[in-house]
Amino acid sequence: SSEYLDDFIKYVKSIPYLSIREKQGLDYIKSIADVEPKLVLDPTFLLTGEEWRHLSSVKVLRKNKIENKKYILCYFLGDDGKYVKYVNDFSQMANLPVYYVSSKRKNYGNKQLVCDPLEFIALLDNAAYVITDSFHGMILSINLGVRVGAFKRFQQDDVLNQNSRIESVLDLLDCNDILISHSESPINLLEQKKMSNETLSKIQYMRDESINYLLKALDTYEQNQ
Numbered sequence: 001s002s003e004y005l006d007d008f009i010k011y012v013k014s015i016p017y018l019s020i021r022e023k024q025g026l027d028y029i030k031s032i033a034d035v036e037p038k039l040v041l042d043p044t045f046l047l048t049g050e051e052w053r054h055l056s057s058v059k060v061l062r063k064n065k066i067e068n069k070k071y072i073l074c075y076f077l078g079d080d081g082k083y084v085k086y087v088n089d090f091s092q093m094a095n096l097p098v099y100y101v102s103s104k105r106k107n108y109g110n111k112q113l114v115c116d117p118l119e120f121i122a123l124l125d126n127a128a129y130v131i132t133d134s135f136h137g138m139i140l141s142i143n144l145g146v147r148v149g150a151f152k153r154f155q156q157d158d159v160l161n162q163n164s165r166i167e168s169v170l171d172l173l174d175c176n177d178i179l180i181s182h183s184e185s186p187i188n189l190l191e192q193k194k195m196s197n198e199t200l201s202k203i204q205y206m207r208d209e210s211i212n213y214l215l216k217a218l219d220t221y222e223q224n225q
Contacts, residue, residue, distance in 0.1 A: 077134050
């Protein structure tokens with residue numbers, strides 16, 4: 001708010017290495033503070049999909065007798081019944097069963113899986129499709145090379161709107177076809193192509209840029225101690 005704007009500008013300018021993961025936030029800071037942060041990837045992208053894969057645990061798949069690449073995984077932070085209708089339609093169209101990782105906002109009965117973080121990575125990685133309204137659910141799926149459909153969780157006029165996180169990374173990687181809407185046919189997700197080599201190259205380039213920026217910042221800090 002305007003009450004804190006002067007302090008915000010002062011403290012932003014005092015940060016010697018300022019990075020940000022969203023273009024919208026970068027443009028805002030640049031416009032009010034005349035400072036241009038470094039645009040970097042979300043930290044979960046600093047590991048490759050293969051590195052995440054090595055950390056993952058397939059115990060949850062074995063325990064629930066889930067077949068590799070023969071299911072749809074859903075992870076929703078919102079509680080919108082329209083999601084479920086879309087998912088059910090998509091499940092029939094793809095002829096695949098659905099499993100949910102619950103955020104405890106809703107109970108999905110025998111379709112609900114309980115997992116730890118490393119099992120969650122395995123569930124994403126081994127799914128034929130992931131459907132989510134979670135930013136990290138989406139980008140982890142992208143990083144693992146899994147077909148994913150992402151709902152925008154917030155209304156655009158919501159004061160807590162965090163849609164820019166999703167929009168920014170999809171614009172950056174030029175893969176806006178990942179965005180889905182409950183009002184459209186699930187056929188678009190069913191026919192979604194695998195991540196192109198061009199997009200994978202963009203991710204690797206941005207990963208290298210982000211890591212190098214972080215290492216430079218940490219090295220400068222150490223030298224100044």
